[in-house]
Amino acid sequence: EKRTMTLIEKKGYHDSVYMKAAKIFQGIHTEKRKDRILVRYGDDSVSPTLTFKDEYSQRVSYELAFSALKYQDILEEILLDSCVYPCPSIPDELTSLLVVMLYDLQDRKFQAREIFDEEEPVAEVRKIERYLYSYRTKLAAALARCRIKHDALSIEYILPETIRKQEQRASALPLCAWINTLKISLQDVFKDLKKKGFTRVETVSDFDHYTYCMDQHCHDVLVFPSSLKEELLNLDLFADCKLLLQ
Numbered sequence: 232e233k234r235t236m237t238l239i240e241k242k243g244y245h246d247s248v249y250m251k252a253a254k255i256f257q258g259i260h261t262e263k264r265k266d267r268i269l270v271r272y273g274d275d276s277v278s279p280t281l282t283f284k285d286e287y288s289q290r291v292s293y294e295l296a297f298s299a300l301k302y303q304d305i306l307e308e309i310l311l312d313s314c315v316y317p318c319p320s321i322p323d324e325l326t327s328l329l330v331v332m333l334y335d336l337q338d339r340k341f342q343a344r345e346i347f348d349e350e351e352p353v354a355e356v357r358k359i360e361r362y363l364y365s366y367r368t369k370l371a372a373a374l375a376r377c378r379i380k381h382d383a384l385s386i387e388y389i390l391p392e393t394i395r396k397q398e399q400r401a402s403a404l405p406l407c408a409w410i411n412t413l414k415i416s417l418q419d420v421f422k423d424l425k426k427k428g429f430t431r432v433e434t435v436s437d438f439d440h441y442t443y444c445m446d447q448h449c450h451d452v453l454v455f456p457s458s459l460k461e462e463l464l465n466l467d468l469f470a471d472c473k474l475l476l477q
Contacts, residue, residue, distance in 0.1 A: 241338055241339045242339070242344065242345035243335060243339060243344030243345055244291055244295070244335070245288070245347055245350045246350055246351070246352055246353035246356040246357070247284075247288065247350070247351070247353065248288055248291055248292050248295065249295070249328060249331060249332055249335070249353070249356045249359075250328070250353055250355070250356060251281055251283065251288070251289075251292035251296075252291075252292045252293075252295035252296040252299070252331045253296075253325075253327040253328035253330075253331045253332075254281060254327070255281070255292060255293060255296035255297075256296040256299050256300060256327045256330065256331050257272060257273070257327040259296065259297075259300055260272055260299075260300060260303060260327065260330075261300070261303055261304075269307065269311060270307045270310065270311070270316060270326060270330075271317075271323045271326060272323060272326045272327055273322065273323035273324035273325075273326060273327075274324070295331055295334070295335060296331065298334055298338075299330050299331045299334045301390070301394065302334055302386060302390070303330065305377060305386060305389055305390075306330050306333050306334055307330070308373075308377055309333065309337075309370060309373040309374050309377060310329070310330070310333065310370075310373075312373040312376060312377070313366060313369040313370050313372070313373035314369070315362075315363070315366045315369065315370060316329070318362065320362075321358075321359070321362065325355060325358075325359060328355060328356065328359050329359055329362075329363070332356070332359050332360060332363055333363055333370065336363055336364070336367070336370070337370070337371075337374055337386065341367040341370065341371050343364065344360065374386065377389065403457055404457060405435055405438070405454045405455060405456060405457055406454065406455045406456070406457055406459065406460055406463065406476060406477075407446065407452055407453070407454055407455075407476075407477040408452065408453045408454075408455065408463070408469075408474045408475060408476050408477065409451060409452055409474070409475045409477060410451045410452070410453065410473070410474060411472055411473050411474065411475055412451060414471065414472065414473045415468075415473040417450075417451070420453070420468065420473070420474065423467075423468055424443065424468070427466060428441050429441050429442065429443055430442050430443075431443060431444065431445075432444050435454060438456045440456065440458070440459070441459070442455075442456065443455045443456075452477075453474070460476075463476065464476065
């Protein structure tokens, strides 16, 4: 049976991830001028000390928080246009959670989240989730109006051009993978990649699809073309954590 490590389908996260992402977002969200404040985020004078159960939880919590930050203006516009915000039953202290969970909900195309049996439910997360999901039709309509107003195919195209160009440059950067020398040797990685049809080249400028090269400074790091991300994650080397994508 082939073991794969495919890109994660968007089904949502554990309750704890939403709470951590909201706390991170609370500390980094863009403050508006007092005469322009329409969405209030409560008091963020005390920076919380966050602890994570593992590296994955930490990574996705920060990714979620910074995605919400990137789209903050758009998410606020959707909340206001749909009349989902303000809501008397949701205090300002939970606005960050509302924005973070709205970003994730629209990223899942307003589909229900998969609930994980083993997780400990968080009351605030479940409350916000039920509230947003009950208004999913209005939220989707507000997002559609926002796209039409900006003549944008998707939410990504509503971003300022400077940010979109930065993202395009980032997505074009080569992929780096660490060799887990506790599980495999450098030579065995070379042999395995050769069997899979990969050719080793000298530098990034020599890339031609199924190629890779050694990092010039770290001899346990391999560099691949950015276009191969999904195919790389389907290799046994990645599924067995013998290669770790940075």
